[in-house]
Amino acid sequence: MTIPFSSGILDTRLTGLFAMSKAPPPEMTTYDRILNAATEVIAQQGYSGAGVQEIIERAGASKGSFYFHFPSKEKMVEALVQRMSERLLHNVQESVEGQPTPLHRVAASIEALIATFARQRRVAQVLLLNIIGHGRATDKRFLPMRERFSLLIQQELDGAVAAGQIPSQDTTLVAQMWVGAIHEVILRWLLTGQPHTLTSVTPQLQATLLRSLGADPALPPPAAPSRVGNGTGRRKG
Amino acid sequence: MTIPFSSGILDTRLTGLFAMSKAPPPEMTTYDRILNAATEVIAQQGYSGAGVQEIIERAGASKGSFYFHFPSKEKMVEALVQRMSERLLHNVQESVEGQPTPLHRVAASIEALIATFARQRRVAQVLLLNIIGHGRATDKRFLPMRERFSLLIQQELDGAVAAGQIPSQDTTLVAQMWVGAIHEVILRWLLTGQPHTLTSVTPQLQATLLRSLGADPALPPPAAPSRVGNGTGRRKG
Amino acid sequence: MTIPFSSGILDTRLTGLFAMSKAPPPEMTTYDRILNAATEVIAQQGYSGAGVQEIIERAGASKGSFYFHFPSKEKMVEALVQRMSERLLHNVQESVEGQPTPLHRVAASIEALIATFARQRRVAQVLLLNIIGHGRATDKRFLPMRERFSLLIQQELDGAVAAGQIPSQDTTLVAQMWVGAIHEVILRWLLTGQPHTLTSVTPQLQATLLRSLGADPALPPPAAPSRVGNGTGRRKG
Amino acid sequence: MTIPFSSGILDTRLTGLFAMSKAPPPEMTTYDRILNAATEVIAQQGYSGAGVQEIIERAGASKGSFYFHFPSKEKMVEALVQRMSERLLHNVQESVEGQPTPLHRVAASIEALIATFARQRRVAQVLLLNIIGHGRATDKRFLPMRERFSLLIQQELDGAVAAGQIPSQDTTLVAQMWVGAIHEVILRWLLTGQPHTLTSVTPQLQATLLRSLGADPALPPPAAPSRVGNGTGRRKG
DNA sequence: AATGAATGAGTATTCATTCAT
DNA sequence: AATGAATGAATACTCATTCAT
Secondary structure: OOOOOOOOHHHHHHOOOOOOOOOOOOOOOHHHHHHHHHHHHHHHHHHHHOOHHHHHHHHOOOHHHHHHHOOOHHHHHHHHHHHHHHHHHHHHHHHHOOOOOHHHHHHHHHHHHHHHHHHOHHHHHHHHHOOOOOOOOOOOOOHHHHHHHHHHHHHHHHHHHHOOOOOOOOHHHHHHHHHHHHHHHHHHHHHHOOOOOHHHHHHHHHHHHHHOOOOOOOOOOOOOOOOOOOOOOOOOO | OOOOOOOOOHHHHHOOOOOOOOOOOOOOOHHHHHHHHHHHHHHHHHHHHOOHHHHHHHHOOOHHHHHHHOOOHHHHHHHHHHHHHHHHHHHHHHHHOOOOOHHHHHHHHHHHHHHHHHHOHHHHHHHHHOOOOOOOOOOOOOHHHHHHHHHHHHHHHHHHHHOOOOOOOOHHHHHHHHHHHHHHHHHHHHHHOOOOOHHHHHHHHHHHHHHOOOOOOOOOOOOOOOOOOOOOOOOOO | OOOOOOOOHHHHHHOOOOOOOOOOOOOOOHHHHHHHHHHHHHHHHHHHHOOHHHHHHHHOOOHHHHHHHOOOHHHHHHHHHHHHHHHHHHHHHHHHOOOOOHHHHHHHHHHHHHHHHHHOHHHHHHHHHHOOOOOOOOOOOOHHHHHHHHHHHHHHHHHHHHOOOOOOOOHHHHHHHHHHHHHHHHHHHHHHOOOOOHHHHHHHHHHHHHHOOOOOOOOOOOOOOOOOOOOOOOOOO | OOOOOOOOOHHHHHOOOOOOOOOOOOOOOHHHHHHHHHHHHHHHHHHHHOOHHHHHHHHOOOHHHHHHHOOOHHHHHHHHHHHHHHHHHHHHHHHHOOOOOHHHHHHHHHHHHHHHHHHOHHHHHHHHHOOOOOOOOOOOOOHHHHHHHHHHHHHHHHHHHHOOOOOOOOHHHHHHHHHHHHHHHHHHHHHHOOOOOHHHHHHHHHHHHHHOOOOOOOOOOOOOOOOOOOOOOOOOO
């Protein structure tokens, strides 16, 4: 009767993926030092606030070097977001492997996403806060990440429908809603610091989302029963 | 057994709230002409892309006039967002009046929000797309609108818990999630144009959100049955 | 039997047309101060060498002011060249008035052109030396001035043909050649300082050019016989 | 009674002198590949518009290579202009050999110059259009070519004076004027494409220039009568 | 001879803001 | 209340040149 999705391994995998420091290790390539510095600066100042000057200063590079590696600030940010999204989705997809059912997988991916953002605050700031809507209004450039994550969820939901786990419904819409719900929670955490530890909301988040599917979210526990259970997971006694 | 939340009145009330044209009526006060012009420009170009020059040109005002009425561009945008939020929430709250139960009210407010944004595309662009994350990253200035709407929902949810309509749960978190889910759907509509008419998703959106509360969303129809009702709100006969 | 083209009046008319000093008179408009400063800087450094910074410094203006008055450095130079050409041609055309025959007029215009350039060295530098070929190679923007002067000459030559002063010939080509010949002499003067006083070559220049028309250049003296006569003006004893 | 200056040999001699292609033949020395690439780029973009980067790309060379062969971009252009001038004047001087009288020689050199530029459009663009006035205004570096050609003409004119072919006159000035006239015609051709074939104006150009000397330009035909002759060289039967 | 990453002073241009009128 | 010329710090980007390999 509980919803036991877990993936403890994930944590160690992510460590150091976006690591960075004020004194950039010279053994890193200039290209990477610039992207890492950009992550920090954009996280702090936003896209428009992030000056090339400050980025190269943090990266220990020169103007010329910056424009040797990237044709423009804009393209650099594109490359940065691309790299972030790639890694993020890679981690999410990894966490999904080995999960027994579609619903297990979807819950695992939510957990992975939140765990990653919780650990990489700056990545969350860049991806969720400072990129959207930075230029011309109808800027579709950074839609892909949201779309890809939403697609990933949708596919699992479709699987769940096919497997009879949940009733047939507009999975595209639901997946979008989920992405929005999750992002909003992370956004609040970024802006207000509430809750203190982002990961603490994972269980309730999962429970609420699963409930929205209109299915009995009680699932047979996978190999390792999870601590994530909650008491509201059933609709009737 | 259906969930019939409605609010037909809403439509007429909103009309003309943010109206604006290329040749601004001179009988409007300069203050308002500037705010209206700013709405258009920000909707098209985003916050950073919106120059004071272009705004005053559209408003038929002068530089000096702008800075007579507003101490800075930033404060002007704050005033604009403030005015928008105020009107938006006012409409939402109006639509809630007369609804019999907390769940009815919460559903009505969702419908009102979406209906307003659907009608005032530019308002949606400014509020959801082009304001967040425009400057210093941890900018809490524009949180209020999201927070207030989320608070509004939370209060109704608390009422529903108290009334025994839904099980006890973390209504703060759920309200946040709802706001995120709704915003995301609107965002997609803004960026991709899908779905063609935003309001067409209202029923499914409401159904999914209500389901996430973990209660049988079938409600006794309120006084005046709405055209907005939908038939997918229940899981079995 | 001499070639008596003169126009002493001209000199006084031109005085002060492009006047300028390092301490710009504040009673001049910013627009003019910028154009004047640009004349000096371009004369010294050439088009690409002339930085907006240095121009505004000399003009006692600010960056913002510069771009308030001109949309770009390029457009500013266009305006400058336009103004210079306009004034130059105006002077030339003025000097032509009152000359009895087409050939007298053509000779007067040559004298006026040289006199103007001799007095406005910087104008010559800008117009002849530093503008042509400054950007993309096939830049037709500054052709107009040369073309207009050459057209002016051509029309007088056509008049001379019609009046039977010179034989029929390709006046377009000849006018071009004249412009080239005159410019080259001025160019040498600009680059080498030879001859010491540019105007001293006027008589020989006129004589040689008139001879090239294939007509007996001996003309009946106009009202005031000129000092410009030379001893090679006849073809046979 | 005609003016028959000819030099049919010239054509074949010039072929391939400045040949170049987008895929530079690897058997050419890097030094030459760079100069050739520079010719193309400068012809298209002008001196300031020609970046070292683009030049080496076209040359199939590297930055380091460029600066191994040339101390600076400026010196490279000097070398390029030097090489061009050298070859150009060499061809002109060759075409002069065998001509019977100074005036024949001078006419032949004009024909050779025009023929060369007509065939080597890029050379004309570089030498006449895109080099003058590119940097510091009073740049005497590229004067030499004009000066040398003008000197060459002057010497023949002096010879003509000594031989009694033309009256005594300021041959220095006349030579300068000639160079200017010829350059202007070529310049127009470069900028406007008129006349369609540059060489078609040669006869009239020669006739007009010779007439300007104040001598009967009718000359006894040299050994080999040329196809280049024209019938307008005399004023009366 | 050759490579190409790195440099940094220099460039034109933007833009929120001020201020005399 | 309103005007619009003036301000100047800040910005993204260029490019000839250097240098370790």
